[in-house]
Structures are given as C-alpha cells and as structure tokens.
Amino acid sequence: MFRSDINIQLVTKVILEQVNMLLNPNVFPPDRYNMVEVFRSIFLYYIRGICTDEGARIAAEHFARL
Incomplete structure (x- = not known):
C-alpha cells in the first residue's frame, strides 16, 4: 500500500x-x-508520505494504538 x-x-x-x-x-x-x-x-510523517490513502489509514490506526 505504498505509492x-x-x-x-x-x-x-x-x-x-x-x-x-x-x-x-x-x-x-x-x-x-x-x-x-x-x-x-x-516516522509517522514518513510513513504517511509514502503510503497510499488506504495505507495511510491503516498506519494511522496502528499509530493510534501506540
């Protein structure tokens, strides 16, 4: 799910x-x-930048748990 x-x-x-x-x-x-x-x-901004919209949503859910 990377751009x-x-x-x-x-x-x-x-x-x-x-x-x-x-x-x-x-x-x-x-x-x-x-x-x-x-x-x-x-790291969060890096991940958001290289992900598609769907990947960014999954990453945000993951980081919200940390």
Whole structure:
C-alpha cells in the first residue's frame, strides 16, 4: 500500500538524514525533547508520505494504538 510515484532512493535519504538530526543533541537536546515522541513524529510523517490513502489509514490506526 505504498505509492508508486515516489523516488524511493531520495525518500530513503531524507528519512536517514532526519534520523541523524534526531540523534544530534544540539538539534534535539534530550533534556528538552522526548526522543520517543520526536522519533514517532518523524516516522509517522514518513510513513504517511509514502503510503497510499488506504495505507495511510491503516498506519494511522496502528499509530493510534501506540
């Protein structure tokens, strides 16, 4: 249930850079940000972006349980 119109290599690079940013304490100081929440936000937007409408609905249901 993933979109067929995306450049997966580019999208993969973007998510890896976002994870690197998450791990940088100068960008997201752990005493100021909940790392689980930041990771969940990054990952949720990533998943929504690569999914079809049906896939996004399933992903939203899954994340609502977490």
